[in-house]
Amino acid sequence: MKYDFDERIDRTEAISIKWSKQLRKQMFDEVDIIPMGIADMDFKVSPAIARAVQNRASHETYGYGYPSEEYLQACVDWQKRRNNWEIQKDWIVYTPGVNMALVCAIEMYAEVGDRVIVQSPVYYPYYDYIEGTGRKIAYNPLVNKDGRYEINYEGLENLARDEKTKLMILCSPHNPVGRCWSYEELLKVGQICNKYHVMVAVDEIHSDLILQKEPFVPYATVSDQLAQNCIICTSPSKTFNLAGLLVSDIIIPNESIRLAFKKKMAPYYLWPGNFGAVAQIAAYNESEDWLEELLIYLRGNAEFLYQFTQARMPEVKCQVPQATYLAWMDFSAWKMSPRQLWDFMLHRARVAPDNGQVFGPNGEGDGFQRINFACPRAQLKEALERIADARDKLNMSSTLCSENN
Ligand SMILES: Cc1ncc(COP(=O)(O)O)c(C=O)c1O
Structure with missing residues (x-):
């Protein structure tokens, strides 16, 4: 092994939410107490990322950044190389984290009082986004078959059919049950949501962390119909341990959805931070x-x-x-x-x-x-x-x- 993942690092003084x-x-x-929660890693980042951040720090100017060509291209190349998904640079919208993008999707597609589908058990901040913005949670619990979790399509269709249901948040791969949804599973979910005009916000933040033989299938590669009705949330943060650098790339193939998303984000004037930008480039291009x-x-x-x-x-x-x-x-x-x-x-x-x-x-x-x-x-x-x-x-x-x- 070239890299040392056995090294134990003292994070207690690193302003770490897990270790403070x-x-x-x-x-x-x-x-x-040994903290074994919170989804970041107790490993050092790749040497290429550390170098890029240190170089940027040594410049000693920390003004506004922007999503540069190199930053966007790194994301395009990554999706092509890892997932065989061909995206275009102008499909990518920067947000400082997936959480914010999902809240934005909720506010765009569901009015106060409308319903948003989630498949429990699931990453719990989803519940906070929905209830915190005055929308209602539509639960479609996963079915636990001897430890393997499956989707209840009948339940999903019943919820999607309700005209108050406007959005589904699909966690793919699924945190916490660890499922990597197959092409067929994604297709069925997408067909149900499209049939009832339910927008699908797909959280693909864990998509590079594939541990078994089942491959990750990007939702937007399943069919053009699915690609045209979705907001895909990606990020190098879980894969490369960059959560503290606030970088995520929201990929939206459909132009009118993308423009609406950009319009919604515009008043916040958000730019990638100096360190997040160079870290993403070094992560995707060199790590x-x-x-x-x-x-x-x-x-x-x-x-x-x-x-x-x-x-x-x-x-x-x-x-x-x-x-x-x-x-x-x-x-x-x-x-x-x-x-x-x-x-x-x-x-x-x-x-x-x-x-x-x-x-x-x-x-x-x-x-x-x-x-x-x-x-x-x-x-x-x-x-x-x-x-x-x-x-x-x-x-x-x-x-x-x-x-x-
Ligand atoms: C499924 C899922 N989505 C989103 C997030 C948070 O993403 P971000 O830190 O980019 O806001 C996490 C973090 O654990 C997660 O597991």
């Missing part, structure tokens, strides 16, 4: 070999997590996800209430994953925890050992499990 001691104390009432090694390491971590769980906590269900660096672990055999499970993680195991309940507020996340395995394997091992040791101490067959309150 002050925040850990505030949020979890614990400082000695592909780093990504290939990262994927090997992540596959190793996912396999380690699976084997460890089988050996030490066989009643806990998990799988190697098709995509993302997030494991959706099912602790329901412990028969703890969501509250008990969360307390167990924080105060007995002293590990802070993301609490499953927040991804599925109607019970789809009860009994689950989301564990971010984009960290050095020694850290992952330590976190899993803490959970397994705490479980052994508790003796799962004893009273706590049967209390269930």
Whole structure:
């Protein structure tokens, strides 16, 4: 391996939301806790990105930037090389993150009181975007078939048919369940949404993090009809660990949708930051070999997590996800209430994953925890050992499990 993903980096002084001691104390009432939530990686960026950012910093002028030809071309070339998706530079709209683009899509397509479809359990800020802007959540829960999640097309069609439903947010690949949707699955979703004139905002932020043989299919490559009714949210931030640099590329093939999106964003006068812009160029143009090694390491971590769980906590269900660096672990055999499970993680195991309940507020996340395995394997091992040791101490067959309150 050319790159060292085993190195443990102290991020406690890096103004990191995941590692700040002050925040850990505030949020979890614990400082000695291993944070295994929040979707960023505990790895250094590629040397090419570090060099580009350091060079830019040494220039010592930090005025307004703009989406340069080189910046846009890097995104075009990336989509072509990785996904065989041919896009044009003028299809790309810069936003400082996917969150903002999705809120913008909601405000464009759904009026206050209208409904927006999401497939729970899902990345929980979606709920905040919808409710926070006065729109209503239309839940189409995924169907859990022995740990593999599938789409309920009948449910989707029933929701799409309602004339108050204006938009669907499709998470592809899906955080937290790790599914990489197939061509057929995307086609069915798109056909239903198009039939009822429901706009589709597709969140493809995890699309480079493919861990198994199923390939990532960009939504807009499925058919021209689908491409003409969508807003695709992409970003180098998950792939290359750049979330703090606020870069995302919103790709909109349809001209009138793109113009409307640009008009909506125009009053904010947003430009790529100096560091985000050079980081994107270095990521897409010079860091592909780093990504290939990262994927090997992540596959190793996912396999380690699976084997460890089988050996030490066989009643806990998990799988190697098709995509993302997030494991959706099912602790329901412990028969703890969501509250008990969360307390167990924080105060007995002293590990802070993301609490499953927040991804599925109607019970789809009860009994689950989301564990971010984009960290050095020694850290992952330590976190899993803490959970397994705490479980052994508790003796799962004893009273706590049967209390269930
Ligand atoms: C599915 C998904 N969408 C969006 C985001 C946030 O994107 P950004 O930081 O670009 O706003 C995340 C971050 O974890 C995510 O997992």
